[in-house]
Amino acid sequence: MYTTSWCGFCRRLKSQLAREGIYMREVDIEQDPTAADYVMSVNGGNAVVPTLLFSDGTVMTNPPAKKVKSHLETLAVTS
Numbered sequence: 001m002y003t004t005s006w007c008g009f010c011r012r013l014k015s016q017l018a019r020e021g022i023y024m025r026e027v028d029i030e031q032d033p034t035a036a037d038y039v040m041s042v043n044g045g046n047a048v049v050p051t052l053l054f055s056d057g058t059v060m061t062n063p064p065a066k067k068v069k070s071h072l073e074t075l076a077v078t079s
Contacts, residue, residue, distance in 0.1 A: 002051040010050040016065035
């Protein structure tokens, strides 16, 4: 999950996912210029967070926790 330290949407999504037992690696785009470039490349030039990158290469920007959970379940079935 690409985030920033001040992002309320990021904190909320991390908290919701943690309640579901879903943990992710967090990358702060303000600390990692390469990560910021990636986020901008998948969001039309905008540094929008949270941006999630999944193991299958799909990306979601500011998704609801239910959508993340559903996608992860789909990935688990297909792996």
